[in-house]
Amino acid sequence: MADPFAKLILPDQKEAIQLPIKEGSLGPKVIDISSLSNHGIFTYDPGFRSTASCDSNITFIDGDLGILLHQGYSIEDLADHSDYLEVCYLLLQGELPNAQQRAIFEHKIKNHTLVHEQLSKFFNGFRRDAHPMAVMCGVVGALSAFYHDSLDIKNPEHREICALRLIAKMPTLAAMCHKYSIGQPFVYPRNSMTYSENLLHMMFSVPSNDDLPNPVLVKAIDKILILHADHEQNASTSTVRLAGSSGANPFACIAAGITALWGPAHGGANEAVLKMLHEIGDVKHIGKYIERSKDKNDTFRLMGFGHRVYKNFDPRAKVMRQTCHEVLSELNKQDDPLFKIALKLEEIALQDDYFIQKKLYPNVDFYSGIILNAIGIPTNMFTVIFSLARTVGWIAHWTEMISAPGLSISRPRQLYTGEKNRPFIAMQYRD
Numbered sequence: 001m002a003d004p005f006a007k008l009i010l011p012d013q014k015e016a017i018q019l020p021i022k023e024g025s026l027g028p029k030v031i032d033i034s035s036l037s038n039h040g041i042f043t044y045d046p047g048f049r050s051t052a053s054c055d056s057n058i059t060f061i062d063g064d065l066g067i068l069l070h071q072g073y074s075i076e077d078l079a080d081h082s083d084y085l086e087v088c089y090l091l092l093q094g095e096l097p098n099a100q101q102r103a104i105f106e107h108k109i110k111n112h113t114l115v116h117e118q119l120s121k122f123f124n125g126f127r128r129d130a131h132p133m134a135v136m137c138g139v140v141g142a143l144s145a146f147y148h149d150s151l152d153i154k155n156p157e158h159r160e161i162c163a164l165r166l167i168a169k170m171p172t173l174a175a176m177c178h179k180y181s182i183g184q185p186f187v188y189p190r191n192s193m194t195y196s197e198n199l200l201h202m203m204f205s206v207p208s209n210d211d212l213p214n215p216v217l218v219k220a221i222d223k224i225l226i227l228h229a230d231h232e233q234n235a236s237t238s239t240v241r242l243a244g245s246s247g248a249n250p251f252a253c254i255a256a257g258i259t260a261l262w263g264p265a266h267g268g269a270n271e272a273v274l275k276m277l278h279e280i281g282d283v284k285h286i287g288k289y290i291e292r293s294k295d296k297n298d299t300f301r302l303m304g305f306g307h308r309v310y311k312n313f314d315p316r317a318k319v320m321r322q323t324c325h326e327v328l329s330e331l332n333k334q335d336d337p338l339f340k341i342a343l344k345l346e347e348i349a350l351q352d353d354y355f356i357q358k359k360l361y362p363n364v365d366f367y368s369g370i371i372l373n374a375i376g377i378p379t380n381m382f383t384v385i386f387s388l389a390r391t392v393g394w395i396a397h398w399t400e401m402i403s404a405p406g407l408s409i410s411r412p413r414q415l416y417t418g419e420k421n422r423p424f425i426a427m428q429y430r431d
């Protein structure tokens with residue numbers, strides 16, 4: 001029987017410190033170091049490369065094998081056989097819904113798709129050319145100003161209504177960000193439509209015509225939402241958990257998650273990939289950019305490549321590439337120049353020793369922008385769509401943390417490298 005303890009022997013101590021080894025249902029074991037502070041020493045792990053911040057049963061990732069499971073179901077199966085609302089139910093409840101559960105959940109969501117009419121006035125405070133992510137940070141944070149009736153996070157019914165409101169209202173708010181930025185009137189949600197159909201309806205329909213969204217594009221956007229729904233303890237989900245550990249209300253926590261997602265190293269990468277493909281401009285320039293991405297003196301990185309966890313293909317990127325082919329051929333855009341550059345860039349990069357040695361593969365953001373671009377979604381809305389999709393993951397993790405017994409505030413320590421104790425210097429004696 002393997003020893004359930006790791007033993008740490010510190011230089012100035014004879015007795016080894018026994019640290020329990022914990023094993024989950026899948027993935028690497030962990031060493032529980034929570035008792036270390038009692039011995040006057042901390043662990044040090046900037047960027048949390050070797051740190052598990054919590055236990056969770058929502059999502060499992062195996063970065064070496066390129067596996068992604070949501071409550072035990074593979075992302076490939078969910079992308080092929082589910083839709084986004086079903087995945088939302090799975091992430092929140094832990095089981096796939098039966099027909100009745102699915103119908104009730106969808107009915108509940110549809111009852112919360114409208115936002116308070118006062119919130120639409122909130123947009124007027126922004127410039128029309130504000131980045132939609134800046135607006136989303138603002139309006140999602142403002143939701144807590146409207147829903148005082150459900151902010152008792154210890155009340156399971158309040159937690160449920162907050163989750164339903166957030167999942168239901170994010171498409172409405174995302175579409176309002178888009179409409180505001182292009183000077184068109186806001187379009188109300190239509191409960192006769194499916195979740196993803198409604199999103200495209202609110203983004204692209206105008207009062208002067210009754211065009212319905214293209215079903216191919218509806219299916220494509222729904223698959224993109226599934227592929228972005230959750231991803232374990234990524235930077236934005238960890239931000240939501242950290243904010244939630246202080247007892248902050250869920251709307252404020254989700255707004256914090258949106259801000260963390262915005263960075264180009266995280267959810268902002270899809271927008272950065274499109275900009276990169278436009279900058280490369282032609283297949284013949286790919287080699288130059290791959291060389292630039294290896295140059296430590298050059299800040300250029302191949303956006304959409306690499307991942308903290310995946311050291312193999314991101315399974316979502318594979319599904320995304322297939323969806324790209326489907327959408328572009330349905331739209332007769334097979335000759336989309338950006339897609340051609342992306343395919344060639346992927347082919348060349350995956351044969352390059354640098355990328356092979358550093359295990360840099362395309363990630364979820366590499367192809368998503370090409371599909372969003374083909375659907376007609378402007379580049380500055382890409383991360384807004386990502387934040388919409390990831391809201392269910394964020395709120396599932398928030399709920400898992402808040403509903404677990406023994407919640408305590410997350411408060412990391414540090415390695416202090418500053419000045420030691422210094423006597424104060426009066427102004428007249430300063431240089």
Ligand code: SDX
Pocket residue numbers: 228230231233234235264265266267269293294300301302303304305306307308309358360363364365
């Ligand atoms: C998402 O965590 C998640 O789960 C995130 C996400 C989710 O669903 O929530 O999957 C979504 O954020 C996907 C990642 C999107 N970001 C990008 O595509 C931006 C480009 N990628 C890099 O910024 C980078 O790969 C990260 C941020 C994704 C990962 O960074 P790490 O784990 O800190 O890796 P690293 O920077 O230490 O890289 C290791 C080496 C370095 O070289 P050395 O210093 O060892 O010599 O690989 C190099 C890096 O310079 N490298 C790259 C590279 N990514 C890493 N070189 C060129 N191009 C790249 N894209």
